[in-house]
Amino acid sequence: GAVVSQHPSWVICKSGTSVKIECRSLDFQATTMFWYRQFPKQSLMLMATSNEGSKATYEQGVEKDKFLINHASLTLSTLTVTSAHPEDSSFYICSAEDRLKNTIYFGEGSWLTVV
Amino acid sequence: SQKIEQNSEALNIQEGKTATLTCNYTNYSPAYLQWYRQDPGRGPVFLLLIRENEKEKRKERLKVTFDTTLKQSLFHITASQPADSATYLCALRSNKFYFGSGTKLNVKP
Numbered sequence: 001g002a003v004v005s006q007h008p009s010w011v012i013c014k015s016g017t018s019v020k021i022e023c024r025s026l027d028f029q030a031t032t033m034f035w036y037r038q039f040p041k042q043s044l045m046l047m048a049t050s051n052e053g054s055k056a057t058y059e060q061g062v063e064k065d066k067f068l069i070n071h072a073s074l075t076l077s078t079l080t081v082t083s084a085h086p087e088d089s090s091f092y093i094c095s096a097e098d099r100l101k102n103t104i105y106f107g108e109g110s111w112l113t114v115v
Numbered sequence: 116s117q118k119i120e121q122n123s124e125a126l127n128i129q130e131g132k133t134a135t136l137t138c139n140y141t142n143y144s145p146a147y148l149q150w151y152r153q154d155p156g157r158g159p160v161f162l163l164l165i166r167e168n169e170k171e172k173r174k175e176r177l178k179v180t181f182d183t184t185l186k187q188s189l190f191h192i193t194a195s196q197p198a199d200s201a202t203y204l205c206a207l208r209s210n211k212f213y214f215g216s217g218t219k220l221n222v223k224p
Contacts, residue, residue: 004158006158043214043215043216044214095158095212097212103161103164104206105161106160107158108157108158109157
C-alpha cells in the first residue's frame with residue numbers, strides 16, 4: 001500500500017482563493033519532504049524542500065509567499081497555494097524521504113484546477 | 116550544480132525485447148542513484164537503488180548498472196511487456212535530490 005498519502009487528489013477552486021494540499025508519510029518519520037509541480041508531458045520541477053520544524057527551502061523562481069509550506073510534524077507537510085490563479089493549475093506532487101531506507105516515496109499527486 | 120540527462124525521445128520497442136534506458140550526469144558522483152516509474156497522472160514509484168560501489172543491481176526483469184567513470188547509469192527491462200509502457204526517471208542525491216526529465220517507453224504488442 002501507499003506509504004505517502006496526498007490529499008486531495010484533485011481540487012477545483014475559484015481564482016483568488018487559497019488551496020491547501022496535505023502530504024503524509026504513513027509508515028515512517030520524514031524529516032524532509034519535497035514538493036514538486038509537473039505540467040503535462042514535462043518533468044518534475046522541484047518547488048521546495050520542506051524541513052520539519054524549520055522554514056522550507058524554496059527553489060529559485062518559486063515565490064514563498066505564494067506557495068506556503070508548513071512541516072509541523074514528522075509525518076505531515078502542507079502546501080498552500082495562496083490567491084490561486086489559472087496559471088497555477090498543475091499537478092502537484094509531494095515526496096518524503098525515508099532515511100533508513102535511502103528511498104524517496106511519492107504521493108499520488110494532486111490535480112489543481114483554478115477557474 | 117548537478118545536471119541529469121535522459122533521452123527525451125520516446126523509446127519504442129517490440130514486446131519481448133530488452134529495453135535499455137540511459138541516464139547521464141555531470142559533476143561529482145552521487146552516493147547512490149535511483150530509478151522510478153511514472154504513469155500518466157500519477158506520482159513516480161520507486162523501482163531500484165544502486166550505490167556508487169555497486170556495478171549492477173537486479174530485481175526480477177529489471178537491471179541497473181552504474182558506471183562512475185562514465186558518469187552513467189543504464190536501466191534494462193528484459194522480456195518487455197506492454198504493461199511496462201511508462202515514463203522512467205532517474206534521480207540522484209548529492210546535497211539534494213535531482214531528477215532527470217524521464218524517458219517514455221512504449222512497448223508494442
